[in-house]
Amino acid sequence: MTAALVLLGYAAVAAWCGPVLLAPLTSGGTSVRPGLAAWLSAMASALLSAALSMAFTIQVAVANWPALTQALCREVAGKMCTPQVYQSALYPAGVAIAAVAVVLAALLALWRYGRRTQRAVARTRLHARTALLAGRALPGTGAVVLNDPRPAAYCVAGRPAAIVVTSGALAVLDQPQLGAVLAHERAHLAGRHHLLATVTRGLSAAFPRVPLFAEGTGQVSRLAELAADDAAARAAGRWALVTALLAIATGMAVPGTTVPGTALAAAAFAVPARVERLLSPPGRGTVAVSGLALGLVSGVLILLPVLLAAVARA
């Protein structure tokens, strides 16, 4: 019984305190992939731990229900737990009601996850399909153009997926900038970032108000954005990407996109963090150290539930 309680305790700590640990480590976007891995590992760790805890409890309950109720009584109440307590008719009935409630809560979470995910996949595929049929092909790019004066560009997964650019966006982008936009969207699709978004949103729907999932969903989406930025900067150049961001965000053309020099001193200005990172990228050493630290964190997060289970059962 101790194993189940320890694992449940760990799951709760990971779910409520995880963001406090991870947010400062990943907020700078210094090493993007290890950052993504760390958030996903924390979520997997909490879920795995809670699932192991439930599995152990069910195992004991099926094997010997009276032993479970007695053990639970001793674990929780210590010396207050006398035979009079667990031998009364009321106590096992109470434990049974609590067990039913826990199982129902788990089923509810599963159902919420399934419903949210299923709807998202259906809406997403329909959107992609409609975009491919109603948009006009942008020759040589695989993207489609929708007639709308508001500048916007996005990708949407499907079978096949679609990259959508509005006519308003085309009006403010020059060729290198358009290349950067398309490279960014292609990186999202190639990296299967829509799967990350679908799963994390499903988890926040399954466990509403749990900080790890609530905050983790936003963090995963932000880091996926930075990963796509990195790919676009490699393919089309940082300058084209930054000016494309400004052009689409403000709806005004930003001319002059020849290759700039190295680091731009952007620190003095309050530019969005996403842009500052592109203008003054972190050095290789910093990236390596940050990546190593986050890799270690991910490894520990994944191993902890397994170790706890092994130690507590021994």
Added chain:
Amino acid sequence: MVRMRGFGELEAVVMDRVWDHDGPVTVRDLFDELREARPIAYTTVMSTMDNLHRKGWLARERDGKAYRYTAVASREEYSARLMREALAEAGDAEAVLSHFVASMDGDQAEALRAVLDKFAGGRPS
């Protein structure tokens, strides 16, 4: 003018043509048009239009032996619908879309523009 849209590419070509017509079209009309651009079988056009009808894109009514097809909604109506979904407040959109960039607030855009101007000004061209 072969378009690379992968699977469903022919459906897109057919919809393009239907939208280009003002009135209803028959399979024969489209087959004659498409044949000029590419080798294609009559039955392929027929089954594509039948699929589009089944999926709710084309309405049809019988005219003698043939069906006359019309688009259920205009291209503009579909575009408007897509943009409504795409630009809805990102918070609770059900479809998973990855936007290139959300709009920046005025201060952020101003600051970024200042950086770019400063750099562009100092850049030897």
